[in-house]
Every structure is written in C-alpha cells, then in structure tokens.
Amino acid sequence: xxxxxxxxxxxxxxxxxxxxxxxxxxxxxxxxxIKLLIITQDTSENSKxxxxxxxxxxxxxxxxxxxxxxxxNAIGKYKRGIFGIKDGDFSKKIMDLYNxxx
Numbered sequence: 001x002x003x004x005x006x007x008x009x010x011x012x013x014x015x016x017x018x019x020x021x022x023x024x025x026x027x028x029x030x031x032x033x034i035k036l037l038i039i040t041q042d043t044s045e046n047s048k049x050x051x052x053x054x055x056x057x058x059x060x061x062x063x064x065x066x067x068x069x070x071x072x073n074a075i076g077k078y079k080r081g082i083f084g085i086k087d088g089d090f091s092k093k094i095m096d097l098y099n100x101x102x
Contacts, residue, residue: 002066004097006074008090009038009083013075017087020077022047025084029054034084036091037062040071043081051082061091063098 012018019028028034029051037055039048041064048064055062065071072080085091 002070005065005094006070008094008097009071009074010076012085012087012090013077015087017085017090018075019084019086020072020075020080020082022051022082025051025082026054028084028086029058029060032058033086034060035088036060036085036095038071038083038085038094039064040066040068040081042067047081061095063095065098 009018019025019034025034025037029037037051037060039051039062052062054060068079068081071083072078075083085094
C-alpha cells in the first residue's frame, strides 16, 4: 500500500495536482480546491487539529498517514507535513488504497 500511495503522490506532484505545505493547503481548503488532505503522523498536534477542523467545516476527506520525510521525499520537497490533492481521481485512488490497506 505504502509504495503505491507514494507513487501516486509523486505522479500528482508531477502533473500539478498536489499542493503541499500548511499555508498553501490552508488557502486552497478555504477556496474549496482540495479533494483530499493528507496530514503526516509527525505533524504537530495543533496543526493536525487545525486542519481536521478545516476539513470538517468544508466536508473535505482527510487521512493521517506516514511521516514528513517519507511523503516529502516522494514529491521531491523538503519536510512538508500537509498535502492537498486537487484532482478527484488521484484522491479517490489514494483513499481506496488507504481504506483497503493494499
């Protein structure tokens, strides 16, 4: 499962369908541009709570998954803890893999 999700994140980044970083994701959540939010397990509790509240207020699905190093490496960025998928197909595939535990 993990390798498939990491690959999909990399493809989303390369195709321009991924936002990363707290400020960027917060902005695009508020603009209803994010279809799925991924929060890393090692993101601070305050940030996790903030983004969970934002997602709940906008009915955006989210998942708490993996760590900053692993996900940041998958997209070629440095130490990001918040990732927003803006494409519905990518978000569905990632959520399906996450929920199925493949």
